[in-house]
Amino acid sequence: MFKVIRLALKNLTRYKRRTLLTGLLIAFGVVAVILFVGLSGSFTRVVVGQITDSVLSHLQVHRKGYVASIDNLPLDRLIPSPALQKLEDILAQTPGVAAVSPRIKFAAMLSNYVQTTGARLNGIDPAKEQAAAPLLASRVKDAAHPGTLLKPGEVLLPELLAKGMGIKTGDTVVLVATNRQGSVNGMTFKVAGVVESLMGPGGRDGYLHIKDAATLLRMTTPEISEVAVRAQSFAGVDKLAKALRAALGPIKNKKGQPLFELHTWDQLTPFHNVVRMIDIMILGIKIILIAVVLISVLNVMMMSVYERVREIGALAAMGTSPGRIRGLFVAEGFCLGLVSSLAGAAIGLGALLVLNLTGVEVHFGMANQVFALSPTIAPLEVVWACVIVLAVSVLASLQPAAKAARLEPVEALRHV
């Protein structure tokens, strides 16, 4: 085997420039895959991390039917106290749950005594919310209490809204809300900070204390719009969702229908479609790599066979078996793919390292969001890219190699 590989490597040096160009083409393809997978993977991780860690958390549990009309922020589909207690018990007993944050979501009128506008608000328990959405605090600008989101009597306002109305931290505003029964109530709040906007649902919401929300909505007993659940690991979200669905499924309402509905983060944000699009683009890049390798190796090997017909004839005449001749050419394709893919992997990983050292920032969306990327690639992805190149190289060599093995020595020796 090694002697065949050794001879194949030597044969690749016959036409150094051609081998080099083909190798560079293949290596470039591998570099493109590594860079694209690294950058897009990092972008996806950062954005998904932002969405889940500062707004959605990993999972959300609502009363059945809430998500279908979530844009209206309905107050007639809240989770009542007894059901909430059951839900919290289940969440406490389910392995893999890291944090739980109940929220009251509602629409209100916001006034700074000069202007009035509508606002979407979340009533939260600051400590629980920080555990379930740990990056929310990093989105709060001009925070009155760095490290703590807010205190009772305070509100965090969405950036665009605050900017438009000229509201700053420390200002007093009035929130007026209508509760489920149609009763209107108003309360004054002190602005404890401004929340940077983020793409997706909840990305332009304001926050206040959950007790203030209950008071503003005149709730006699606390009722909850949603419960955000953070999994112990992002990789374990699907497993946790499955376990929770199994546990929540048997809980029915008075009509015998499921009381709760559970959604994972990807079911709640349209960015999931961007992630899917990125995955499709990665697949596309890989298909292009396969095409590049297939065409270039096939071309090189066909040229190689055509140029060496007499030599193949001589080797066959001397007694080299058709299988060995086939093996020699397949080994050439294999070696070309191996060396090129290893070179491409080394260059690609080096480029990722450089990008990590220099830093990459991506501006995204209308709200001047800047994501600092740390492009990395899983070792398995690199191995797969190299394995794909190797497999395609061998595949592309099969036909020329078979042609070489089929050559009749007499005909081949006569070839000019």
Added chain:
Amino acid sequence: MALVSLENVGKTYHMDEVEVPALAGVSLAIAEGSFAALVGPSGSGKTTALNLIGCLDKPSSGRVTVAGQDVSLLGRRQGAAFRGQKLGFVFQEFNLLPVLSVAENVEYPLLMIRDLPKAQCGPAVARVLEAVGMSDQAAKYPAQLSGGQKQRVAVARALVGNPALVLADEPTANLDGATAHRVIALMKQMRDEFGTTFVFSTHDPRVMDQAEVLFHLQDGRLVDAPAIAGEVGHV
């Protein structure tokens, strides 16, 4: 018993719808240890006869026997195996592998055809390189050699596996007169040293006279009894 025997051998090539007879009714025998030449003008059938003896082609009629084996019965793989074990080849164009050194070229039949371990190839390679006077050029590559040197290497490569028969098709066609003489003399010397039977084809009158047995071919037929009457050749 003859090492090579052709019994009423005919070979016809089919080119499109035209039949081109290359050999017709050729019978000859070559004894072991001979230094024989197939001579004749271009198109006389020398190469066809060598191809048949070398198991590279099959006769259209008649029987070709080499080392007791009816070569017509060998399939593609069996033919390759037979050639690898029993035969050595010297080509007009040398056909050395340009990416291999002289020693590696000579080593090729042992390493890549007979699948011997590399360690076992060394002594045999050294022996034949010494015999053809190319020991000091072992590390060079074919591009660094003259035509005569390349053919010496080709002879060494043909001999390294200690074959029963070495076939050389126009081995001097690409060499000048003096070098051609030296190469034929070398082949003869190798026959003497290793006892290997040599059969070569040539149309060069300058080297014909070095053969011990001459088979004259013309238009695909043997036209004469062996010109130098050895005890081996006959029609």
